[in-house]
Amino acid sequence: MNDVLVVDDDPHILKALKITLHAHGYNVMTAPDGGSALRSAAQYPPDAIVLDLGLPDLDGTTVIKRVRQWSRVPILVLSARHGSDDKVKALDAGADDYVTKPFGLDELLARLRAVQRWSFQADEAPVVTTASFTVNLAMRQVTRGGQDIRLTPTEWGILEILARNPEKLVTQQQLLTEIWGPAYAKEASYLRVYMAQLRRKLEPEPGNPRHFLTEAGIGYRFQP
Amino acid sequence: MNDVLVVDDDPHILKALKITLHAHGYNVMTAPDGGSALRSAAQYPPDAIVLDLGLPDLDGTTVIKRVRQWSRVPILVLSARHGSDDKVKALDAGADDYVTKPFGLDELLARLRAVQRWSFQADEAPVVTTASFTVNLAMRQVTRGGQDIRLTPTEWGILEILARNPEKLVTQQQLLTEIWGPAYAKEASYLRVYMAQLRRKLEPEPGNPRHFLTEAGIGYRFQP
DNA sequence: GTGCGGATGAAAGGAACCTGAAATGGCCGA
DNA sequence: TCGGCCATTTCAGGTTCCTTTCATCCGCAC
Structure with a gap:
């Protein structure tokens, strides 16, 4: 703001x-x-x-x-x-x-x-929907089967970037620099931790993700 | 017009x-x-x-x-x-x-x-109603069980912003800059003090809020 | 088939941060 | 002078984050 x-x-x-x-x-x-x-x-x-x-x-x-x-x-x-x-x-x-x-x-x-x-109060309400959950960017809210899902700030930060670039490949560096700052551009393991948490909270089958796809060695892709 | x-x-x-x-x-x-x-x-x-x-x-x-x-x-x-x-x-x-x-x-x-x-675009509903209380934005009045609730200016400022953005997550920075000015954007503890007062005055169960929800590390959400 | 390197996902612990509650002193108007 | 409101700080309890370790998976060369 x-x-x-x-x-x-x-x-x-x-x-x-x-x-x-x-x-x-x-x-x-x-x-x-x-x-x-x-x-x-x-x-x-x-x-x-x-x-x-x-x-x-x-x-x-x-x-x-x-x-x-x-x-x-x-x-x-x-x-x-x-x-x-x-x-x-x-x-x-x-x-x-x-x-x-x-x-x-x-x-x-x-x-x-x-x-x-x-x-302050006049911004639009973009909503991204998938088969399993709904992301409301303006309200900063994620729903899954009618239930609100609680996300931590870091989890939301990652989800927001991915949801704003649906189907696009987002590199690890992009995510790391956006959320942790340029100094952390090499800490790819942080991403794995939080991607795993996002999958656990949002994917119907966390072990076999359908919406948060890993592109090995490069980054992640969000599939609505 | x-x-x-x-x-x-x-x-x-x-x-x-x-x-x-x-x-x-x-x-x-x-x-x-x-x-x-x-x-x-x-x-x-x-x-x-x-x-x-x-x-x-x-x-x-x-x-x-x-x-x-x-x-x-x-x-x-x-x-x-x-x-x-x-x-x-x-x-x-x-x-x-x-x-x-x-x-x-x-x-x-x-x-x-x-x-x-x-x-032009600012003609939202002047009255917001919840299960526990009613906020009349135009008259600057809050009623709970037929009784007027007295709010201090700061309390009202916070309530007004939240009530104008129902269900939306309002960040701490938004609230702080709107009410205290941009220089206070980091003083999140002030918010806690006044959110607690609002809950004491308006929530049926202040220790277990149903309308003023905390989103840890981000801000607050008003649930009518 | 076997061995290897790079990358991934799962798990865990302590550090750091956030929260609600409470208390204090200052300021201002009645 | 008093009461109400505000700014500010402290504290304990809880949550989130950072960081590391380890097993697994995959493609590839031998």
Whole structure:
């Protein structure tokens, strides 16, 4: 709930914002231009975007419109331009707030809190179903034969990644780095422990898995 | 969807705003001070409020807080004061945007559209009922066996978030950042204190909760 | 058939973490 | 001054995680 993507072409401002936001508990990602901002937002969807309008590659409103095609994440625009024309365009493109430079950091933080208040409860409900169980990603809930299955945080982390990539082969490194961090990329035995627990809780026949398939030496595949 | 309540003590501004907004398709109600604004908003709930901070009777942030006790209607603040302190206070009291005078009418209209975008989708059931108690989100009231239950502001904040997301798993971070701010995202022990108080007040068997379920290491789930 | 290496699944123990309950001091408004 | 609310800490009990060990399985070369 605290991932913020900050987009600005000035590295000094980028750094200053990163430090300030981090000091207030946000987990900050940065991008220096529109293209990388869009890529970053697609790969790691943030919970808010702070966007400078004066980018080297893309027009600011273009970035807003592109993001709005697939996400309703709150967008807070920073700009040096005071013209009301720019403000109207950015806001109507889908921005949620517009702050002109220079701005107070207190104000920026307060506005960030304000735009985040709304978004918190507005996300979609993707559901993945198999013959044996159902995974509700938004509710973070797994049901099997009408019964709720209790999963530990680590078990859920693995299941979530697999369920978001059905039928795709997910490598051990991907899972390890996502859940334990890059330093654990070689600890494949951890995966075996938790895959076994997932199978025990969800597979009808844990010894002969039908949904969590092992690809020896490479990774795992989730078969709905 | 177009009823706007405009609050300002200057009759000229009031009239000018009324004409402008009306010309853009809004149905405008007006109030010259905080007291009548609150009465008007309660009697004819508007779809947005444009609020001048410099009112003769009540402090602006007081008006915002009072409205927020029972409504999430978008509030757009107008003010002559540029100080960031006023902005932060108003935004944290529950305002959705803050415009300093003098402002362009185009900008005001664009910001009004921006804050209204969110409220479109926010018409959830204002009353949540469980086997043991009833939560009235709009009236900020909890009843149990016909008796009103008194909740402290923090307790209510937590209950409100959980009740607006029934059956969904709400993470500790979500609760902490919503209520205490992002900097407190790690203080999970605060949550335990207030969840225990909520359970004591609302659960039939506080030691064995049926409605406020703990998901160890992740968060809490509200089961109606 | 036999031996071998790499990888897998099962099991287990202690460490680390999470939880609910309770208690304390500070702050603020009545 | 008092009472209510809040922030913060401590503690015991329980759960989850990390890590290692061991038997098994599979493909492959000899």
